[in-house]
Amino acid sequence: xxxxxxxxxxxxxxxxxxxxxxxxxxxxxxxxxxxxxxxxxxxxxxxxxxxxxxxxxxxxxxxxxxxxxxxxxxxxxxxxxxxxxxxxxxxxxxxxxxxxxxxxxxxxxxxxxxxxxxxxxxxxxxxxxxxxxxxxxxxxxxxxxxxxxxxxxxxxxxxxxxxxxxxxxxxxxxxxxxxxxxxxxxxxxxxxxxxxxxxxxxxxxxxxxxxxxxxxxxxxxxxxxxxxxxxxxxxxxxxxxxxxxxxxxxxxxxxxxxxxxxxxxxxxxxxxxxxxxxxxxxxxxxxxxxxxxxxxxxxxxxxxxxxxxxxxxxxxxxxxxxxxxxxxxxxxxxxxxxxxxxxxx
Numbered sequence: 001x002x003x004x005x006x007x008x009x010x011x012x013x014x015x016x017x018x019x020x021x022x023x024x025x026x027x028x029x030x031x032x033x034x035x036x037x038x039x040x041x042x043x044x045x046x047x048x049x050x051x052x053x054x055x056x057x058x059x060x061x062x063x064x065x066x067x068x069x070x071x072x073x074x075x076x077x078x079x080x081x082x083x084x085x086x087x088x089x090x091x092x093x094x095x096x097x098x099x100x101x102x103x104x105x106x107x108x109x110x111x112x113x114x115x116x117x118x119x120x121x122x123x124x125x126x127x128x129x130x131x132x133x134x135x136x137x138x139x140x141x142x143x144x145x146x147x148x149x150x151x152x153x154x155x156x157x158x159x160x161x162x163x164x165x166x167x168x169x170x171x172x173x174x175x176x177x178x179x180x181x182x183x184x185x186x187x188x189x190x191x192x193x194x195x196x197x198x199x200x201x202x203x204x205x206x207x208x209x210x211x212x213x214x215x216x217x218x219x220x221x222x223x224x225x226x227x228x229x230x231x232x233x234x235x236x237x238x239x240x241x242x243x244x245x246x247x248x249x250x251x252x253x254x255x256x257x258x259x260x261x262x263x264x265x266x267x268x269x270x271x272x273x274x275x276x277x278x279x280x281x282x283x284x285x286x287x288x289x290x291x292x293x294x295x296x297x298x299x300x301x302x303x304x305x306x307x308x309x310x311x312x313x314x315x316x317x318x319x320x321x322x323x324x325x326x327x328x329x330x331x332x333x334x335x336x337x338x339x340x341x342x343x344x345x
Contacts, residue, residue: 002189007297021164021165037106049228049286052143067248072081083167106188136306136315143308144307144311147311148241148309148311151240151241151244151311152237152240152241155223155224155227158223158227158244158248159220159223159224159227161248162219162220162223162247162248162251163216163220165251165252166216166219166251166257167216167217167247169251169254169255170198170209170212170259172255172262173192173193173198173202173203173258174202174207175258175262175265176192176258176261176262176265177192177193177202177203177205178205179261179262179265179269180192180261180265182265182269183265183269183274185268185274185275185276185277185278186274186278186280187277187278187279187280188279188280188282188285189193189280189281189282190282190283191203194285194286194326194329197211197215198211198212216250219247223243223244223247226240226243226244227240230243238310241311241314242311242314243299243312243314244311244314245310245311245312245313245314245315245318246314246315246318247298247311247318248315248321249311249314249315249316249318250315250318250319250322253292253293253296253297253319255313256292256296257289257292271316281333281334281337282333282337283330283331283332283333283334284330286326286327286329286330286333287326287327287330288321289325289326290323290326290327290330291323292323293319293323293326294319294320294321294323296315296319297316297317297319297320297323298316300312300315300316300319301313301315301316304316
């Protein structure tokens, strides 16, 4: 016995440790055993050591916050007994000293308002939260890497998707402009198209736009040039999803607006529900567009941070830039509307 101090750590009993202890005791038989006083000089005269097991280890005075059992009503209308039992795993309570509250083995905080119903809701919330985390993990580790893999091994997946989205953007704009004219309840000041370069073609409902075709060819060549430049260096190659996301995800945000307009037009044609005349000022249309792009940009940024992905970061950047541009166009259009009444007066 070293220093007559009982160490109270919870050590697992293993067969190899017992075997080694037998060997060590045999080696130490020839050595002198040094006995010193640990706590009190009178301990030297004491023949038998007093172990702390003889004391009550669960005295409330040795704890900072005693555990009090409280009966609370459950949803069945009866009193519910607390089902938490604090059990000792070892003599780790320092009965002669002030206990370590933050480093104890079992520390629990009992809420007197806990019922069976709240426990069930807590379990359900835990299951739902775990499922959401698993879906996010699957999205981060499986779906998005697989998508970026097809975009990175060849130029054609990203380029073909860009061409499809850019062409469908123009024809969905034509469909919405024609549909709002047929409904007749919703009017737009100036033009339904927000991009100034395409307003004449959309107002004329032209099925083919030379400006749109030229922009499609130039943007496709730009994507091909970015692809070629990013192949020159490994670190530049990692940046290709960032630039591709700037092109593709902006079109995704615009297509979401197209789908909303198409749903409104079809609902109005089939069931009505719109009465009177509504006129959208030009600056108001730009302001709504800017707000939509800000929201989508925040969504892409959230996904980018959650998945550590440059593709969605590129979409967040270009949606934010386009939203800022529409905000400036809204301020310019609103300023022009305030100047016109003054000149007429």
